[in-house]
Amino acid sequence: MGTPRLNWAAEPWNDGEELECAMVIPETADCATIAFRAPSGAWFDYQPGQFLTLELPVPGGPVQRTYTISSSPSRPLSLSITVKAQPGSVGGRWMLDHLVPGMRLRAHGPAGQFTSLRHPARKHLFISAGSGITPMMSMTTWAWDSGEMPDIVFVHAARRPSDIIFRQRLEQFASRVPGLQLRFTVEEVESFEVWPGYRGRLSQIMLGLMAPDYLDREVFCCGPEPFMRSVREMLASLGFDMTRYHEESFAAPALEEVPVEMAPPAAVSEVSFAGSGLSVACDGTETVLAVARRAGLNIPSGCNFGLCGTCKVQKVSGEVAMVHNGGISDDEIAAGLILACCSRPQGSVTIDL
The missing domain is CATH 3.40.50.80 (Nucleotide-binding domain of ferredoxin-NADP reductase (FNR) module)
Incomplete structure (x- = not known):
C-alpha cells in the first residue's frame, strides 16, 4: 500500500466517509489497537478524548459501535481506536477476529465533549x-x-x-x-x-x-x-x-422514573419522513429511531441512550420529547437537530430522512 503521506492540500476527513485499516497492534489479552487512515489521503482533525462510531458488517446485519479514539490529533496521518472484547461482545469480537489491513469501514464522528x-x-x-x-x-x-x-x-x-x-x-x-x-x-x-x-x-x-x-x-x-x-x-x-x-461512559445509565411532565402522551402520534415519503403512526412511546426502523429506514446509531450523537437527524416540523445524555449541543437543538434514539414524537413530526 506504500507509505502514507499527509496531503495538506486535502480537506480533513469528514463524518460518514470510509476508513481503511492500516495496522492491528496487539495490546493485552483480547485487546488490540487498530490504526486507520483515510483512503482519500485526508488528515484527521479531532479533540483528544473524543470518540468514533463505526459501522461493522457482523453476521446477521450491520451494527454501529462507539469507540474512544486512543491516538492524538497531534499525529494526524492516522487515527486509532483500542478495542477490548468484553463478555458477550459482538462488534469488538468481530473486529479482533476479522479486521485486517486493507479492509474499509464507514465511520461517523468524531464526537464527544470529554476532552x-x-x-x-x-x-x-x-x-x-x-x-x-x-x-x-x-x-x-x-x-x-x-x-x-x-x-x-x-x-x-x-x-x-x-x-x-x-x-x-x-x-x-x-x-x-x-x-x-x-x-x-x-x-x-x-x-x-x-x-x-x-x-x-x-x-x-x-x-x-x-x-x-x-x-x-x-x-x-x-x-x-x-x-x-x-x-x-x-x-x-x-x-x-x-x-x-x-x-x-458508554454504558447505559440506570433507569429512573420518568417525571410526569415528560411522560409521553396517550394520543396517537405520527412521524413523516420527508425524503422517503413515508408516514408512520405511533403512540408516542416509541422513539423516532424505533419508528424509522419499523418503517424499514436506516438511521445510523451507536449507544442508543443519547450519548454518542450518531443518530442525529434534522427535524423539519413538530415537537419531540428528548431526554439525552450529552450527545447533542444546545446550538444543534436550536437548529432543529434531534437524537433519534431518545426523541419521542409529541403529535405529528416531520424528519428530513
Whole structure:
C-alpha cells in the first residue's frame, strides 16, 4: 500500500466517509489497537478524548459501535481506536477476529465533549480503569506532543499487571518527563512477577498517597460505571469541587422514573419522513429511531441512550420529547437537530430522512 503521506492540500476527513485499516497492534489479552487512515489521503482533525462510531458488517446485519479514539490529533496521518472484547461482545469480537489491513469501514464522528481541551488547567488528574484508559492515552499523548512540560497524575486500575493497556508506552513517556506521574493499582499479581505498584481497589487513602494535591487538579475519569460511581463518591466526601470533575461512559445509565411532565402522551402520534415519503403512526412511546426502523429506514446509531450523537437527524416540523445524555449541543437543538434514539414524537413530526 506504500507509505502514507499527509496531503495538506486535502480537506480533513469528514463524518460518514470510509476508513481503511492500516495496522492491528496487539495490546493485552483480547485487546488490540487498530490504526486507520483515510483512503482519500485526508488528515484527521479531532479533540483528544473524543470518540468514533463505526459501522461493522457482523453476521446477521450491520451494527454501529462507539469507540474512544486512543491516538492524538497531534499525529494526524492516522487515527486509532483500542478495542477490548468484553463478555458477550459482538462488534469488538468481530473486529479482533476479522479486521485486517486493507479492509474499509464507514465511520461517523468524531464526537464527544470529554476532552482536556474544553477544561484547560495547570494540573490534571486522570483516573481510569480497564479500557477506560483510552481517552486518557489520547489526552496524555497530546500533552506529550505539545512540547510543554505536563503536570499529570495518571491513576489506572486493572485486574492484573498484564491487563494494563499502554503500560510500556506510558512508562516510556514518564521516563522522559518528570511531570507525568504514573500510579497503577491491581487487584492481583501474576505468579513469579515482582509488582512495585499499588495493590487493591482504589480508595480514599490510596488516592491521597497517589496524588496528595488532588484538590488542586482538574479530574477526568473513565471506566465501568461502578468504578466511576465510587470515584465520584470518594471525591465528593473528600471535599473536592465537583464542577472540576469530568467523566465519560458508554454504558447505559440506570433507569429512573420518568417525571410526569415528560411522560409521553396517550394520543396517537405520527412521524413523516420527508425524503422517503413515508408516514408512520405511533403512540408516542416509541422513539423516532424505533419508528424509522419499523418503517424499514436506516438511521445510523451507536449507544442508543443519547450519548454518542450518531443518530442525529434534522427535524423539519413538530415537537419531540428528548431526554439525552450529552450527545447533542444546545446550538444543534436550536437548529432543529434531534437524537433519534431518545426523541419521542409529541403529535405529528416531520424528519428530513
